[in-house]
Amino acid sequence: MNAYEDEQHAWAAREELAERMIPVIGRLYRANGTVVSIHGRRLIGCSPIDILKAHRFARLAGDDVLDPAKTLAVLESLDALGLGAASIDVARLVQRFDAGSGSYEPRALADFLRAELAEVVGAEPPGPTDVVLYGFGRIGRLVARILIAHAGRGSGLRLRAIVVRSGGDKDLRKRASLLRRDSVHGSFDGSIEVDEKNQTILANGTLIRVIYSDDPAAIDYTEYGIDGAIVVDNTGRWRDEEGLGRHLRARGVARVLLTAPGRGSIKNIVHGINSDGIEKGDRILSAASCTTNAITPVLAALDEEYGVERGHVETVHSFTNDQNLIDNFHSGDRRGRAATLNMVITETGAAKAVAKALPQLAGRLTGSAIRVPTPDVSLAILNLKLDRAASKAEINAFLRRTSLTSKLRQQIDYIESPEVVSTDFVGNNRAGIVDGLATLADGDENVVLYVWYDNEFGYSNQVVRVVEKMAGAHPIQLPERDAVAHEEVPVAQTV
Incomplete structure (x- = not known):
């Protein structure tokens, strides 16, 4: 042979x-x-x-x-x-x-x-928790896809309803079509059936009620057999406790999660960083922003190992729906210019928001952003001064280890390849992916890191993890973190 x-x-x-x-x-x-x-x-x-x-x-x-x-x-x-x-x-x-x-x-x-695996041998599955998606845009539809894919035996999180404003006679079919087909993330993996008479979408055995409403407080979810629900607000319409508290006045709602940075005293949760601080009495929470989720785990790992004295975060971010396709009036500076034709300098609160999850970094980070003509996957450039010197090889080995064996392995991914570009990270379920070959470090305290992130799908996975934590249904990761935290990990090969 x-x-x-x-x-x-x-x-x-x-x-x-x-x-x-x-x-x-x-x-x-x-x-x-x-x-x-x-x-x-x-x-x-x-x-x-x-x-x-x-x-x-x-x-x-x-x-x-x-x-x-x-x-x-x-x-x-x-x-x-x-x-x-x-x-x-x-x-x-x-x-x-x-x-x-x-x-x-x-x-x-x-x-x-x-x-x-002694902790889970013979363990009972978590009880069911109803989930309602308020809004069905980019994040809402991806969260729906993830929840449907995670439905399993019916325990844990159960997607029961979506709430939207009516778009006319063909609204239900158009909503279902947007769930079925996505220009960035491809076709839905499975079958979708629409029942216009009963206002439901059946996706891979998950029966989703479509509710039309302009007022969160006016809905009685118990009429649809939904109770004790977690409402995931994807609209961004309300950011403070007063506005989001409208959901809690609806019958059948127990808690609310905002998929945007929360204002005031609302806890901004980055799963894997401060998610253990979620308490039963927290009725309104925020899942922070996609950028905050991408950079905070990497910053947390570096701060624990080396100490972060100060830094600047520059995000190169895909355009979003709040920008104009062609030049037109916009209340925000520069955002009125055509998103598909221009790089647009804009502001970001992600660097300051890190301090809500990592209080020890308050006042140490600045940030800015550039919106670019791509539909998905963004890049955060972290220019940091550490408390102690480190070489490129040492920094990369540490972050590679962190992505494979640490408690942050669901949040941080790592890659070394001279050929990867943004589209290679569409559909990545981690909060951020460290590009090891792009790391800049000369053996002193200064380091520059490049962190890719699917600002839609990666963030949506972080949202679902927070919802699981709120419901007491987030599966334990096993085996636990390696006993030897600093074991040598061979250099990654290119992929």
Whole structure:
């Protein structure tokens, strides 16, 4: 057999292993609410090719591509454990098991997994929490897609309704069409049915009531069987407690989350940073902004490790709906000029907003922004002075480690490639992605970091994580953070 045929047979064997994983992955999720991933890459709903691509990504944490035979063995053992809701990183389990016995004898593997995942063995799934999306624009529709994809066995978050202002006779079908087709993020993954008589959209088994209203306080959600709901306000119409409190006057509403920076005393939550500070008595919360979510985790990690003395944040941000397509009047400076033709200097409160999640950085950061003619994916440039000197290699190794093994691994991603551009990050579910090759550091206290972020989808995932936290339904991440925080991680290869 020649080299060509060897490679073909090897690929077919790996593909067959990936195909055998798919029913196990689905069964774990539907039966137990167990989400399995490889270094943060979710495997639910993946094709065999996607699963094998995730195995290739694992080389960021080691010299070898993750062996799919080992992954399959772990998945089959997990399937027999009777797990509860959890987010489980299979790659890290394989690494830990290999570092110990390394023998994939079924009993030894089962004993190892039972010990590693003791917190969720036999655990009950979280109770259901109703969710209402007030507004159905860019963020609202992406949050809907994520909630529908996470519906699983029906426990945890349940998308029950969307609230919009009526747009006429064809409104319902147009709303459903916008959910089905997206110029940036592609087609909805599944089936959508519209029932105009009952004013509902059925998406992959999730029945969504469409409610038309101009006044949040005037809606009685209990009429639709909705109670104790978390309302996610995507409109940005109200930013303070008085305005957002209108939602709480509606029957069936328990809490409110704003998908924009909150004003006054409203807590601005960046999941992974200050989300543990959410209390049952917090009835109105904010998920901050996309930029704040992108930069705060990276700043938090650097401040803990090196100390951040001061810095400036420049965001190169995709245009948004509040800008004009062609030159026209706008109340904001420069934003009246055509968004698709111009780079537009504008203001951003993201740098100051970081202090609401990281009070120790109050007064240390400045910020500015440039809107550019792209529809999605933005870039934050962090120009920082640290408390101690660090080289480019040291900074990058630390951030790579943070993205793979720390408590912030759902928020921070890391990549090293000389060819990536903004469109490569469309659909990334992390809050921010550090571009390691772009890092500037000469071994003194000054460092410049480039952090990409899908300002729509990455942010929407952060919103859903906050809602899960509010509902007590956010799955625990296992295995826990590595005991050796500063273990050496090999240099990432390009992708």
